[in-house]
Amino acid sequence: MRPRLALAAVPAVVCAALLTPVGAAHAQQHDPATPLAVASKINLRGEAHGIAVREMRIVRKNDILTVQADLSNVGRTDRTVFYRFKWLDNLGGPVGDGEAWKQMRVLGLGQQTVKSVAPTSAAIDLRLEMNVELR
Template sequence: MRFKLIAVVILALLAGCATTAASKVVALGKLRDIEVDAMRVARENGFITVNTQLSNTSSDNKTFYYRFAWLDPDGFPVAEEETWKSQMMYGEQTRYIQAIAPTPKAVDFRLEINTP
């Protein structure tokens, strides 16, 4: 019984650290063979930090482009638009991308992602 209680508490704490990826991701076009899996969000020294896990579900190498939009409490951008970043993933590879908000005014974010 005690083990179950400890397991439930640990799961609840871990759930607080993760966010639903689908609500934070904007696919610009069709995402071909790239899946956004888990997102971890934390606030460090007043800045939001994001760590996102992506997976290539194909056996072929894939390139994707991404950028983060940093938002205020009303959903408006609080920083200049980021430039697009390019990443290549080998077949069936899992990769993590990380970002830190450029200003402590950011309280939310959106990951914009596209595959050519």
């Protein structure tokens, strides 16, 4: 029979880690230079490998959302980024058939801007899904 560990015996750091919301832990996967409001719009698949989304501009024009996101490579070596935008309705469900994955190379210490337009006016939110490869 294993002895029970009293909560008082657990260090405060461990307790804080256990009580951290899942969203905050997800945001920590991104580069610290990525603002939390932007990080909440990103679904990163794997490691960021030095790619940071420094800024994201979301605008509603003629009742359709448009987005521009600036991807920065903070490393000196080139990175290949696979990305797509996932558009969401007011319940968080997907809108449209979904975008195909796109591939883009971000040069070392460089920046690229990706753009997209929502498929319908039902889209009120979005997620930028990314997969970053070393070469």
